[in-house]
Amino acid sequence: MTDPLIAVRNLYLTYADETEALRNVSLDIHRNQVFxxxxxxxxxxxxxxxxxxxxxxxxxxxxxxxxxxxxxxDIFAPEVNVSALRRRVSMVFAVPTPLPGxxxxxxxxxxxxxxxxxxxxxxxxxxxxxxxxxxxxxxxxRLESSAxxxxxxxxxxxxxxxxxxxxxxxxxxxxxxxxxxxxxxxxVEESLYELKARYTIVMVPHSVQQAARVADNAAFLLDGELxxxxxAARMFVHPQDKRTEDYITGRFG
Amino acid sequence: xxxxxxxxxxxxxxxxxxxxMAHLVEAQLQLALTALAALDAALAKEVVVADAAVxxxxxxxxxxxxxxxxxxxxxxxxxxxxxxxxxxIVDLERMGDQAKGxxxxxxxxxxxxxxxxxxxxxxMGELVARMLDQVMVAFAHxxxxxxxxxxxxxxxxxxxxxxxxxxIMGQMAAAGSAEKAEAAYELLRVARELERFxxxxxxxxxxxxxxxTGTLEEINVDTR
Numbered sequence: 001m002t003d004p005l006i007a008v009r010n011l012y013l014t015y016a017d018e019t020e021a022l023r024n025v026s027l028d029i030h031r032n033q034v035f036x037x038x039x040x041x042x043x044x045x046x047x048x049x050x051x052x053x054x055x056x057x058x059x060x061x062x063x064x065x066x067x068x069x070x071x072x073x074d075i076f077a078p079e080v081n082v083s084a085l086r087r088r089v090s091m092v093f094a095v096p097t098p099l100p101g102x103x104x105x106x107x108x109x110x111x112x113x114x115x116x117x118x119x120x121x122x123x124x125x126x127x128x129x130x131x132x133x134x135x136x137x138x139x140x141x142r143l144e145s146s147a148x149x150x151x152x153x154x155x156x157x158x159x160x161x162x163x164x165x166x167x168x169x170x171x172x173x174x175x176x177x178x179x180x181x182x183x184x185x186x187x188v189e190e191s192l193y194e195l196k197a198r199y200t201i202v203m204v205p206h207s208v209q210q211a212a213r214v215a216d217n218a219a220f221l222l223d224g225e226l227x228x229x230x231x232a233a234r235m236f237v238h239p240q241d242k243r244t245e246d247y248i249t250g251r252f253g
Numbered sequence: 254x255x256x257x258x259x260x261x262x263x264x265x266x267x268x269x270x271x272x273x274m275a276h277l278v279e280a281q282l283q284l285a286l287t288a289l290a291a292l293d294a295a296l297a298k299e300v301v302v303a304d305a306a307v308x309x310x311x312x313x314x315x316x317x318x319x320x321x322x323x324x325x326x327x328x329x330x331x332x333x334x335x336x337x338x339x340x341x342i343v344d345l346e347r348m349g350d351q352a353k354g355x356x357x358x359x360x361x362x363x364x365x366x367x368x369x370x371x372x373x374x375x376x377m378g379e380l381v382a383r384m385l386d387q388v389m390v391a392f393a394h395x396x397x398x399x400x401x402x403x404x405x406x407x408x409x410x411x412x413x414x415x416x417x418x419x420x421i422m423g424q425m426a427a428a429g430s431a432e433k434a435e436a437a438y439e440l441l442r443v444a445r446e447l448e449r450f451x452x453x454x455x456x457x458x459x460x461x462x463x464x465x466t467g468t469l470e471e472i473n474v475d476t477r
Contacts, residue, residue, distance in 0.1 A: 193256045212323050233320035 004028035005170065005200050006052060007069040013047060013224075016061025021047040023224040025066075029217075034192055034201045036215035036232070038208060040247065043221040045204045049172050052202060053089035054082050070170075087114065090163035094175040096155035098147035103130075103139050106147045106158055107165045114166060125165050132198070133161035134191040153184025157191060164199075171195065173203040177210070189214050208248050212236040220244045260325050267317060267338050268393065271345070274310040275389045278345050279382055281307060281352035282450070286378040288356060289370070289443060294363045300356035307349035311342045330464075337464040341392065344453045344460075348385065351453070354446040358439040365436040367424055373417035374440070377410055377447040384410075384454040392457065397465045400458035404472040410451035417444040 006029040013022040022044045029035045037045040050056045051068055054075060068075050075085055099106050107126045108116075116122055126143070130136040135157040139150070147158055156176055163171055173192075177185040185206070192201055192214055205211040211218055212232060219229035220239070228241045239245045246252055254262075281300055288296040318339050321327065327335055384403050391399035421441045428434040455473045463469050 190256050193259070194254075209326060213326060215324075233324055236323040237316075237319040 002030065003072060004069075005031045005071060006202070007067075007072075008048070009067040009069065011048075011051070011066035011068065012064065013044075013051065013056070014063045015059070020224050021062075022051075025221075025224075025226045027219050027226060027229050029200065029202060031200050032196050032198075033216035034196050034203060034214050036211045036218040037202065037204050037221060038211040038218060039221035039227075040252070042223070044224040045221055046174055047224075048221070049174055049202060049204055050091075052170065052172055053086045053091055055086075055091060057082065087166050088168055089170040089172060090166060090168040091172045091174070092156070092159050092163055092176050094178040096152065096159050096179075098150070098155050098158055101147065102144045103147050103150070103158060104143040107162055110162060110166050129161040129164040130158075132164050132191075132195060133157045134187060134194065135161055151184065153180050153187055156180065156184070156188055160188075160191065160195075164195075168199065170200045170202060173201065175204050175206055177206050185210075208236075208250075220247065222247070260321075260327075260331070263317075263321055263325075264331070264334055267314065267321070267335070270310070270314050270317070271338060271341055272389055272393060274307065274314065274342060274345050275385060275392075277307055277310060278349045278352065279385050281349055282355075282378065282382050282385070285352045285355040285359075286375060286382075288359050289362070289378075290375060292359065292363045292366065294360050297356040297359035301353050304349050304353040307346055311346040314342050315339060333464050333467065337460045340460050341457050344456045348450050348453050351446040351450045355443050358442050358446075361436050361439045365432045367433065367436045367440060370440060371417040371420035371444070373413040373420065374443055374447065377413045377417070377444070377451070380406065380410055380413070381447055381450045381454060384451060388454050388457045388461070391461050395461065395465055397462045400461040401472055404455045404458045407451045407455045407473050410448060414444055414448040 008025055008027045011022055011025045012020070014020050025044070025048065037048055039045055047056065051064075052070075052075075056062060056064075064076070070085070070089065074080075099109055101109075104126055107129055108122045111122055111125055116125070127136060127140075130139060135154060138154060139145075139158075147155065150158060160171070160173075160176070177188050180188065189210070192203070195201060196216070203214065205214065215232035217230060218232045218235050220227045220235070220241075220243075222243055227243050228235065228239065230240075235244065236248060239248060281303060284296060284303075285300045287293070288300060318335050321335055325331070384406050387399060388403050390396070391403065418441070421437055421444065424440070425434055425437040428437055459470065459472050462472060
């Protein structure tokens with residue numbers, strides 16, 4: 001097996017109020033797959049997800065031990081440029097957050113910040129990222145319309161396209177279909193399936209059922225601990241730990 | 254590839270796995286019949302040992318079905334395709350057991366020959382092998398008409414069984430020794446295994462009809 005793209009090693013995270021959000025978590029995430037972090041609320045899923053691009057830095061008073069390696073390098077090392085890290089590891093949130101302005105401007109905003117100036121290059125990247133997010137056909141004739149005019153599912157795919165424009169290696173998704181109807185959810189799941197050919201996707205799902213549908217590999221977290229991780233087809237058929245079984249079958253959580 | 258295309262590829266793989274398993278079962282049956290005709294105990298032993306491969310195929314396919322159910326959350330025809338697969342592999346595995354049962358009767362028939370074997374045994378064997386072959390064609394092409402035709406052939410298997418039964422009962426009555434009577438009993442067992450094999454092929458036919466129509470029906474009701 002190749003080296004993991006993301007390796008978490010004995011990770012502990014404690015918040016300022018001394019809640020232990022993560023306790024001795026270790027896991028490997030390999031390239032070009034959908035890796036799902038699932039578990040009940042307060043399990044530490046979103047905390048872990050936010051560590052991967054150091055959004056967790058924004059929370060005052062957290063204490064961390066252990067390592068998160070991206071392609072073998074510690075993302076918390078002092079020499080790491082956080083903006084560059086976030087360009088490699090981008091985040092899509094639960095609630096779609098389009099920027100004010102046109103669909104086109106939403107995609108080019110980050111690119112311009114990153115120094116892309118050529119209109120031709122910008123146009124090319126807009127089309128490519130919208131295609132990859134499976135949104136191009138729906139918006140190609142109205143790129144100048146406001147992003148707020150899109151449906152919920154379209155907004156979320158626009159946010160995915162916006163992260164793709166910067167050509168990240170990893171896309172983090174925190175419950176990306178929470179506010180979406182089943183059809184839009186299916187479209188987003190479909191685009192994830194196609195995206196993993198190019199990117200590595202780490203996702204906190206909306207439900208156990210979604211976890212089983214989208215995951216190649218999954219990790220079950222409970223009260224800040226990693227209970228088990230492995231291929232989805234195994235974990236959702238024969239979980240190894242009784243707590244995983246109980247959660248998957250709806251006995252708690 | 255889209256998600257749907259991926260799922261369909263998996264369903265096709267499942268069908269191919271089942272066709273391969275059916276080939277394995279058919280080969281087991283043919284070998285058992287050859288061993289019976291030639292009274293070849295070594296070949297019979299091979300059939301008994303090779304049954305493990307049939308069982309393994311069943312469990313491997315079953316695992317794939319579970320993974321598809323949990324990861325694809327199938328509905329409607331997709332769900333019927335997978336439940337059909339799960340039923341068909343159980344029937345195939347039992348057909349494998351029937352072939353093994355024939356093979357297990359052979360050592361005693363070698364030790365205490367009973368001649369002649371009723372000709373119906375080989376006839377039943379050829380017929381059920383052909384039925385299995387056809388039912389797999391019906392399965393591969395979702396052909397319900399063919400499934401019904403095969404079920405009707407099972408009446409012929411039953412008729413052959415009835416004749417073999419009388420024949421063997423006659424041999425048992427004339428046995429004259431416990432050894433001969435036991436050997437005749439083994440012949441009866443062979444006949445019984447073949448008759449049961451035909452029933453299982455019919456079950457597969459029923460599953461094909463269920464897959465296509467969504468209704469479970471008995472396609473060959475035993476009225477005797």
